Amino acid sequence: MPAPLRVAMIGNGFMGAAHSQGWRTAPRFFDLPAIPEMTVMVGRDPDKNAALAQRWGWAEASQDFDAVIARDDIDVVDIVTPGNLHCDMAIAALEAGKHVLCEKPLANTVEEAKRMDAAATAAAERGVLAMVGFTYRRVPAAAFARDLVARGALGTIRQVRAQYLQDWLSDPEAPLTWRMDKSKAGSGALGDIGAHAIDMAQFITGQTIDSVSGVMETFVKERPTMGEGQGLSGSAGEGRGPVTVDDYAAFNGRFDSGALGTFEATRFATGRKNALRVEVAGDKGSILFDLEDMNAIQYYDATAPATEQGFRRIYVTEADHPYLEAWWPPGHMLGYEHGFSHQVKDLVEALAAGVQPTPSFADGYQVQRVLDAVERSAGDGSAWVSTQA
Numbered sequence: 001m002p003a004p005l006r007v008a009m010i011g012n013g014f015m016g017a018a019h020s021q022g023w024r025t026a027p028r029f030f031d032l033p034a035i036p037e038m039t040v041m042v043g044r045d046p047d048k049n050a051a052l053a054q055r056w057g058w059a060e061a062s063q064d065f066d067a068v069i070a071r072d073d074i075d076v077v078d079i080v081t082p083g084n085l086h087c088d089m090a091i092a093a094l095e096a097g098k099h100v101l102c103e104k105p106l107a108n109t110v111e112e113a114k115r116m117d118a119a120a121t122a123a124a125e126r127g128v129l130a131m132v133g134f135t136y137r138r139v140p141a142a143a144f145a146r147d148l149v150a151r152g153a154l155g156t157i158r159q160v161r162a163q164y165l166q167d168w169l170s171d172p173e174a175p176l177t178w179r180m181d182k183s184k185a186g187s188g189a190l191g192d193i194g195a196h197a198i199d200m201a202q203f204i205t206g207q208t209i210d211s212v213s214g215v216m217e218t219f220v221k222e223r224p225t226m227g228e229g230q231g232l233s234g235s236a237g238e239g240r241g242p243v244t245v246d247d248y249a250a251f252n253g254r255f256d257s258g259a260l261g262t263f264e265a266t267r268f269a270t271g272r273k274n275a276l277r278v279e280v281a282g283d284k285g286s287i288l289f290d291l292e293d294m295n296a297i298q299y300y301d302a303t304a305p306a307t308e309q310g311f312r313r314i315y316v317t318e319a320d321h322p323y324l325e326a327w328w329p330p331g332h333m334l335g336y337e338h339g340f341s342h343q344v345k346d347l348v349e350a351l352a353a354g355v356q357p358t359p360s361f362a363d364g365y366q367v368q369r370v371l372d373a374v375e376r377s378a379g380d381g382s383a384w385v386s387t388q389a
């Protein structure tokens with residue numbers, strides 16, 4: 001009988017719902033070496049937290065983070081709070097001897113990410129392990145794209161085009177959420193969704209971005225404060241407040257191999273709801289991963305006879321594709337939530353084997369260095385060269 005792995009989750013927003021789904025479902029579909037137990041969910045508002053804990057399947061609800069990480073019956077702390085809480089909570093949990101899963105981006109600043117990486121390195125020496133939740137790595141088509149690149153199907157990689165496009169802020173009257181507050185979110189489109197594009201580009205290519213040249217903009221500088229409801233589905237209230245993060249970020253990146261990338265992150269791309277796209281071009285072929293068509297990748301084989309060339313769509317639903325062994329017969333598609341189950345599967349397997357789960361805090365710190373470099377590069381815009389001079 002596999003041992004239990006007792007989990008405390010901190011936070012109960014959108015990511016709390018998604019992570020709960022992962023903890024609940026993974027052991028019911030995959031043969032895991034340890035069985036996650038949803039022991040306690042921590043949140044500030046007692047009534048809301050108790051109701052959601054019950055709905056999502058947590059045995060208990062608590063308001064007390066410090067008391068929870070001091071408990072002997074907790075093995076893993078899963079942090080799904082806004083970014084301003086990640087650093088202190090993750091370090092405290094690691095020091096209390098708990099394994100940690102922390103949502104992306106790892107931190108709000110590069111200094112925090114560096115401290116978290118150092119804490120994770122020290123904890124690993126005591127057998128306590130940490131992982132950052134870049135969940136899209138666990139979409140089967142993305143994992144398959146990485147396999148194709150790793151086995152040389154694309155040859156030498158020369159270019160990467162990565163975009164994460166959403167449109168939920170294109171209405172200037174959409175209300176302020178914590179995601180538009182720098183003190184809570186660290187940055188705007190750049191850290192929230194640009195971080196995914198960066199991680200996915202590095203994950204699929206197996207390469208590291210080592211320098212950047214960036215541009216950032218805040219299109220709507222003031223918005224209504226939040227009235228009824230919360231988060232992405234809340235409605236506007238009476239007051240108004242400043243937007244203190246970027247609405248748009250783009251940059252060119254140079255990979256350690258010499259390949260070049262263009263990156264774009266925006267929550268103002270009208271019509272694009274959740275379009276994370278990563279296209280990689282090598283001298284033997286290209287691939288396109290598109291989250292809005294997440295059960296497939298497009299693959300172009302430049303070594304095929306010219307008369308047979310063209311992008312072909314590979315449906316990533318075969319039992320031999322990554323993660324598919326546990327799910328439905330070929331052709332039966334998966335969705336957004338499955339990535340969270342796969343994340344739990346990979347984490348539990350790594351913890352049971354005592355090996356470093358990926359992406360590690362070091363990987364999260366590397367993404368944070370890219371975010372920080374983009375911000376520094378964009379600066380005050382003075383690097384722009386006028387066409388009118």
Ligand code: SOE
Nearest residue numbers: 014104166192193196267274
């Ligand atoms: C909101 O923009 C958001 O939920 C991100 O924070 C998530 O990381 C991404 O998966 C979807 O969009």
